[in-house]
Amino acid sequence: MSRFWSDVVHGLQPYVPGEQPRMADLVKLNTNESPFGPSPRVLEAVHAEAADSLRLYPDPTAAALREALAAYHHVTPEQVFVGNGSDEVLAHAFAALLKHPAPLLFPDVTYSFYPVYCRLFGITAETVPLDDAMRIRLADYDRPAGAIILPNPNAPTGIALARAEVAALLARHPDKPVVIDEAYVDFGAETAIPLVAEHPNLLVVQTMSKSRALAGLRVGYAIGDAALIEALTRVKDSFNSYPLGRPAQAGAIASLQDEAYFQHNRTVVIENRGRLAAGLAELGFTVLPSAANFVFARHPAHAGAGLAAKLRQQAVLVRHFSGPRVADYLRITVGTGEQVDRLLAALAQIL
Ligand code: PMP
Numbered sequence: 346m347s348r349f350w351s352d353v354v355h356g357l358q359p360y361v362p363g364e365q366p367r368m369a370d371l372v373k374l375n376t377n378e379s380p381f382g383p384s385p386r387v388l389e390a391v392h393a394e395a396a397d398s399l400r401l402y403p404d405p406t407a408a409a410l411r412e413a414l415a416a417y418h419h420v421t422p423e424q425v426f427v428g429n430g431s432d433e434v435l436a437h438a439f440a441a442l443l444k445h446p447a448p449l450l451f452p453d454v455t456y457s458f459y460p461v462y463c464r465l466f467g468i469t470a471e472t473v474p475l476d477d478a479m480r481i482r483l484a485d486y487d488r489p490a491g492a493i494i495l496p497n498p499n500a501p502t503g504i505a506l507a508r509a510e511v512a513a514l515l516a517r518h519p520d521k522p523v524v525i526d527e528a529y530v531d532f533g534a535e536t537a538i539p540l541v542a543e544h545p546n547l548l549v550v551q552t553m554s555k556s557r558a559l560a561g562l563r564v565g566y567a568i569g570d571a572a573l574i575e576a577l578t579r580v581k582d583s584f585n586s587y588p589l590g591r592p593a594q595a596g597a598i599a600s601l602q603d604e605a606y607f608q609h610n611r612t613v614v615i616e617n618r619g620r621l622a623a624g625l626a627e628l629g630f631t632v633l634p635s636a637a638n639f640v641f642a643r644h645p646a647h648a649g650a651g652l653a654a655k656l657r658q659q660a661v662l663v664r665h666f667s668g669p670r671v672a673d674y675l676r677i678t679v680g681t682g683e684q685v686d687r688l689l690a691a692l693a694q695i696l
Contacts, residue, residue, distance in 0.1 A: 353464070353465065353467070356464045357461070357464060357465065358461075363375050363376035363664065364376075364662060370660060371660050371661075371662060372660060372661040372662065372680065372684045372687050372688060373662050373678075373680075374639075374661065374662060374663050374677050374678040374679075374680050374684065374688060375662040375663055375664045375676075375678065376560075376664070376678065377529075377555060377637075377638055377639050377676075377678045378554070378555070378558075378560050378678065379555060379556070379557075379558035379560070379610065379614070379638070380614075380678075380679070380680040380681045380684060381558055381610050381613070381681075382558060383557060383558040383559050383562075383596070383600060384557075384558075384599065384600055384603035384606040384607070385603075385606075386599040386600070386602060386603045386606075387559065387562075387596045387599045387600050387603070389599065390595040390596050390598065390599035391562075391592045391595060391596045391599075393595070394591045394592045394595040394596075395592055398591050399591065399592075401591065402587065403587055403588075403589060403590055403591045403594055404594065405586045405587050405588070407427045407588050407589055407594055408422065409594065409598060410427055410564075410589070410594045410597050410598055411425040411426075411427060413597075413598045413601045413602075414427070414566055414568075414597075414601065417601050418538050418568055419538075420538070420541065420542075420568055421571070423571040423574060424541065424568055424569060424570065424571055424574055425566060425567070425568055425574065426566060426567040426568075426569075426574045426577045426578060426581075427564065427565070427566045427588050427589060427597075428565050428566070428567075428581065428588055428589070429563040429564075429565070429588065429589060429593075430552060430554060430560075430563040430564065430565045431526065431528055431550050431551065431552035431554070431565030431566070431567075432458060432565065433563075433565060434550050434565040434566060434567050434577070435458065435462065435524075435526065435550060435565075436462055436465075437577045437580045437581050438494075438524050438548060438550065438567065438577060439462040439463070439465075439466050439468060440466050440580045441573075441576040441577050441579070441580040442492065442522040442524065442548065442573060442576060442577075443462075443466075443468060443492045443494060443522060443524065444466060444467075444468050444491075444492075445491045445492045445521060445522050446491035446492075447468065447469035447470075447490075447491050448469045448470055448471040448490055448491060449463065449468050449469065449470045449471070449490070449491060449492045449493070449494065450470070450471055450472075450473055450486055450488075450490045450492070450493045450494075451470065451472060451473070451493070451494045451495065452472065452473055452474075452475055452481050452495065452499060453472040453473065453474045453475060453670065454475050454479065454499070454501070454502060454668075454670050454671055455495075455496060455499060455500065456496050456500045456526065456528075459494060471490065473485050473486060475499075475502070475670070479502050479504060479633055479641075479670075480502075480504055481495060481499055481504070481506060483506065483510055483511075483513070483514045486514060486518075487517060487518075490521065491521055492521050492522040492523070492524070493514075493518065493521065493522075493523045493524070494523075494524040494525075494526065495523075495524075495525055495526065496525075496526040496527075496528065496529075497511065497525050497526070497527055497530060497534055497537070498529050498530070498532075498533075498534045498635070498636040498637045500528065500529065500637065501639070501641050501664075501666060501671070501674070501676045502633050502635075502641050503529070503633055503634070503635030503636060503637040503639055503640060503641050504633055504634060504635070504636070505533065505534035505535070505636035505637075506534070507535060508535035508536070508537060508539070508540070511525060511537045511540065512537075512540055515540060515544045515546070515547055518546070519544070519546060520546070521546060522546050522548065522573070523544075523546055523547050523548070524547075524548045524549075524550060525537045525547070525548070525549050525550070526550045527549055527550060527551045528550075528551070528552045528554070528555060529555055529556075529636070529637035529638060529639075530551065531555070531556035531607075531611050532555075532556060532611060532614055532615055532618070532635075532636060532637050532638045532679075533615055533635075533636035533637070534636040534637075536549065536551075537549050538568050541568055541569055541570065544570075545569075545570040545572065545573070546570075546573075547569055547570070548567050548568070548569035548573050549567065549568045549569065550565065550566070550567045551565065551566055551567075551568070552564070552565040552566075553565070553597055553600060555638055556607065556610070556611045556614075556638070557600045557607060558610065559596065559597070559600060562592070562593045562596050562597070563589070563593060564589060564593050564596070564597040614638050614679050617679045617680065617681070617682055617685050618635060618638070618640060618679045620682070620685050621640055621677065621679055621685045621688070621689075622635065622640050622642075624685065624689040625640065625642050625677075625689070625692075628644070628689070628692055628693060628696055629644055629645065629646070629696070630642040630643065630644050631643050631644075631645070638678060638679045639676050639677060639678045639679060640676070640677050640679070641674050641675070641676050642674065642675055642677065643673040643674045643675065644673075644696070646696075647695075647696065648672065648673055649665035649666060649671075649672065649673050649674050649675045650665050650667070650672075652665070652675055652692070652695065653665035653675060655695045656688070656691055656692070656695070659691040659694070659695075661687060661688050661691050663675050663676065663677045663678075663688070664676040664677075
């Protein structure tokens with residue numbers, strides 16, 4: 346701590362990242378990465394870029410990637426913003442849009458970065474409690490507020506909202522920015538992107554980190570009305586005019602070109618999620634209905650922290666949560682079939 350720190354820094358906590366161990370035999374189910382590699386086409390594109398073009402600056406407007414994303418999602422390139430992972434895209438959205446007359450609303454159990462960005466950008470927030478089934482109740486967002494951000498599916502619960510519910514929320518709130526964070530949408534939720542055409546206040550944020558297995562490449566993006574995208578771009582340009590490095594731009598375009606690979610991997614994750622949820626239920630866990638690449642589960646007789654520590658001794662990493670509503674829960678990433686089996690076998694021994 347230093348007397349030269351600003352008040353903003355005093356309010357921030359040191360970031361504690363999810364464990365990233367190097368031991369090859371660990372079953373790593375703690376940070377919601379893909380258990381599969383990315384498309385071979387991505388690897389080719391990244392290699393080619395590394396061989397030929399690392400000495401060159403990237404395109405500061407990421408025009409080719411934005412065009413590819415626009416074509417993929419049936420919007421125009423002016424409706425697409427890209428950044429280094431959706432975390433960076435969200436940071437720009439908080440700075441550019443979510444400071445809109447306070448308060449900003451989000452669920453009391455949700456993605457942990459939202460309160461962090463509020464502190465960083467001096468945004469007043471109000472949290473809205475989940476209901477007893479740990480669901481987001483959109484009627485509770487009909488109260489005086491300046492902006493709304495919701496993940497769909499929510500994290501860490503994994504529970505999804507239907508597109509019709511999001512559309513109804515937007516119809517009731519045409520006057521404030523609404524950001525839907527769709528980091529996990531490809532694993533079984535409905536994207537709000539088709540609603541962008543009718544709702545100039547809607548920003549949809551997606552990432553290539555999960556369903557496209559590119560967490561290490563850092564590619565996230567937002568889709569919304571061109572005026573919202575321009576706001577994000579102005580904020581980004583004030584920090585750094587280069588959004589993504591050359592390998593990231595090339596790799597992301599290649600990922601969009603391999604639809605078969607994307608569809609296959611997300612389908613396998615969805616199948617394995619079913620096996621994982623069923624196996625946990627058999628062991629006595631209560632498992633929330635997940636539309637994501639993880640499940641959120643708790644055992645009536647065992648607290649999450651103790652279970653996570655015992656699993657760690659068996660070389661299986663999962664995430665446990667602390668806090669009033671979630672202390673008993675484990676968040677377990679959906680792995681390969683073999684990883685699911687190892688996790689369930691380890692739990693069967695522990696319980
Ligand atoms: N939103 C949510 C809800 C997340 O869980 C994550 C992943 N931690 C992100 C955004 C950010 O992912 P990335 O920066 O890798 O795109």
